[in-house]
Amino acid sequence: MQSKASVAEPVPPVLRPLADKQREVAQMSEAQVAAYENGTKDAFQLVKGAGHFPLAPGAPGASHAAMQGVSSIVNVVCSYHLLGIKSEGKAQLLVQAAFTAELRHIWQRAWGKAPSSTSGYGEGSQLFCGLRNLLVAFTTIAEKQRVLDAKSAFRYLPDGFEPTRAAIELMFDRYDHAVACTAKFKVCFRLAAMSDDQKIDWVEKMAGKSGVPWLRTARTAPGTGLTVDDFQTALDFWSGQVPLDEMATYSGGGAHEGTLHAVQFSGPCWNCGQHGH
Secondary structure, three states: OOOOOOOOOOOOHHHHHHHHHHHHHHOOOHHHHHHHOOOOHHHHHHHOOOOOOOOOOOOOOHHHHHHHHHHHHHHHHHHOOOOOHHHHHHHHHHHHHOOOOOOHHHHHHHHHHOOOOOOOOHHHOHHHHHHHHHHHHOOOOOHHHHHHHHHHHOOOOOOOHHHHHHHHHHHHHHHHHHHHHOOOOOHHHOOOOOOHHHHHHHHHHHHHHOOOOHHHHHOEOOOOOOEOOOHHHHHHHHHHHOOHHHHHHOOOOOOOHHHHHHHHOOOOOOOOOOOOO
16 A cells, blocks of 8 residues: 655645754653743644635635735744644644644644654654645645736735735745645646746746836846856845836836836736735
């Protein structure tokens, strides 16, 4: 019989901090783990009734809302050190407490389908696999098109590159999340991953559409002849090299604030998937 954990699945970005912390704990002695763990009473108070999962699966924006909810849960679990195998029972009850009675069955099913822990981290952790199952449960076959529509409708913000950078990073967080959560769907409903080069090219293309051509030159490190091919490094280059007056007004690119406002909301919101704001 094939093990439920025999096939490795893509890791949603929101779960990577959990896997990293679990790996640290797995390498500790029992005495170190005992000293490392904190009380859990306050942790339960933080999640109970806090509205971490406000939308049911299938509702517009549910996948993104679940990503944010799991991010909060991961933060609490890591902060209160509920990371070892012996703590997983408490950790799963903590996740359950974050749900309303009407939606609690979604987590119970996700937890029940997760394989028992072996190594205690990543694929070898029932908590990790349960949270990944949960994220997939909130993702429907419509997610691919929703993310692609939001990506297509994205425009530079009129306040300059810094707020635009924050919006770009949030959008690609959602994109990479959808890549992982649709990986086991039928091929036509899977969202293909984007490499760093593809993300950089996309940012430059969108800059051109908004009349901000200086991003092309900022991608090359001055005096080195080295072209930046790491996405985060490219964003850092653009943040550091674009003049402040151009970031504030796009004076170097010929775009005007009114024009940018006119195109900014031409499609669904890249954050929640809704229209009209």
